[in-house]
Amino acid sequence: MFMSGVVIIGAGPGIGLSVARRFAREGWSVAVVARSEVKLTAVAESLAGVPVFARAADSTDETALRSALDAVSERIGVPDVVVYNAAVIRADLPGELSVAGHQDAWAVNVVGAITAAAHVAPAMARRGSGSFIITGGMPEPKPAYVSLSLGKAGVRALVGLLDEQYGPAGVHVATVTVDGPVAPGTAFDPDDIAEHYWRLHTQPRHRWEREVVHSTHGRARAAEEAGAxxxxxxxxxxxxxxxxxxxxxxxxxxxxxxxxxxxxxxxxxxxxxxxxxxxxxxxxxxxxxxxxxxxxxxxxxxxxxxxxxxxxxxxxxxxxxxxxxxxxxxxxxxxxxxxxxxxxx
Known part of the structure; x- marks a missing residue:
């Protein structure tokens, strides 16, 4: 019998680690996927006392990502929650980035999420439950961040499409839109942001939200802002x-x-x-x-x-x-x- 399990794709020392800690605090199994073995090791070491299953995979490599997700399912079962946290975050003005650069950014920001959802959401739907949550950003596009603005707009559209496809079968698809630079001790503290992921997963179905925006007043706690x-x-x-x-x-x-x-x-x-x-x-x-x-x-x-x-x-x-x-x-x-x-x- 498998315990409840969360898999975080694009796990790193910021939001990924904080989300892992948040779910581990509830006694959940934790699996992390990242391109870098160094990041995986750092995340696992930061979760001292928590059993962590780690697999290295590039989110833009479809075969590697699907293989990693299969390995996760063999270890912890079909995940109850998948968090897609991979992103290319860089400043680039209109026309400044090459075509290949835009394609690389799009592949990480959007296509990897499509691959992950296509691989795990059908099993969640057959089970009748699960959450697929993508880390978003850029609620308003900015010309200084063209590739990121396009990528996060794509994430927002993708969440809508996946919700239409899998929502009726019991899969909660949502995005946590982070409207600022993530840093501990600020309004964008990753531990505060991680609360959104837990809250989204535990929402009763009739109250499912498709997007939560964490802005400069994020430390007020998402649940409290939502009202009693x-x-x-x-x-x-x-x-x-x-x-x-x-x-x-x-x-x-x-x-x-x-x-x-x-x-x-x-x-x-x-x-x-x-x-x-x-x-x-x-x-x-x-x-x-x-x-x-x-x-x-x-x-x-x-x-x-x-x-x-x-x-x-x-x-x-x-x-x-x-x-x-x-x-x-x-x-x-x-x-x-x-x-x-x-x-x-």
Missing amino acids: DSIVADLVGAWQTAFDDRRWSDIVSLFAEDAVFQGLTPSLLVGPAEISAYYHAVPNGFRATAKVLHATALGDGIVAGFADATFTTPTSEPRPIRLSIIAQRIADRWLIRQYHAAALS
Whole structure:
């Protein structure tokens, strides 16, 4: 049985490494692909304590890239998330770059993403789930960056095409558009940007976004900018997905260390250990659907919301409940501080 897995194509010391860390923090398997063995080694060493599967491949070499993705699937299974992060970033004015230079940039910025999507998205679609996320940029074209502007416009168009092709089958295709130079400690800190990738993957299907733009106010956190409704919907959606897959550790990771939890048993629970024991006692065959009813901000970094949820038993008996949660932004994450479930007649 494979764990949840993410593969990052174009892994390097910036966004690629931060995305790897973000998913590894959730207990995911991590695979990285890059042209440079030096970069792969540096990324693996920076993820000390995290098992990393690394394969060298040039994203413009179709045979090598497909082979690398096959090797990843053999090791971690069909990826749950593929992040295409490869790009050629350079300044060039109109007419300054040769035809070959434009072709090389286009091959990295766009064609490699097409190759990767064509190789993994059909398997995701057959499974009925998965995310294919491309790192974008240049929300507005700039004459000082012609090849990059064209490439990122191509990425935006490609995301739309892939969404039409694979979205109906359950594959979330999106782009994280980074509108500035990536550097730690700035508004474009790669750790902040990495939050977008996790949030996109955990979004409930009815709230899928095709593009998230990280601009100069990016450190305000994407989820908070989206408003209380989206924050609660993201948490409830992640809870539902993990519940259906019986990924109890993923559910527990949604709660703060001192979270107060009232489930459908009489006991009032506090903290991860007790919450984990509660979910491990759930019989096999239960599934859940949930819909957010209302959410509101209670103050800076605190939101509350209500959702209707229905548990379906192994014998298809529906058990409707009302969920109430209070969540708080702690460090870089929104975590549930209080959870209450009440049965509905």
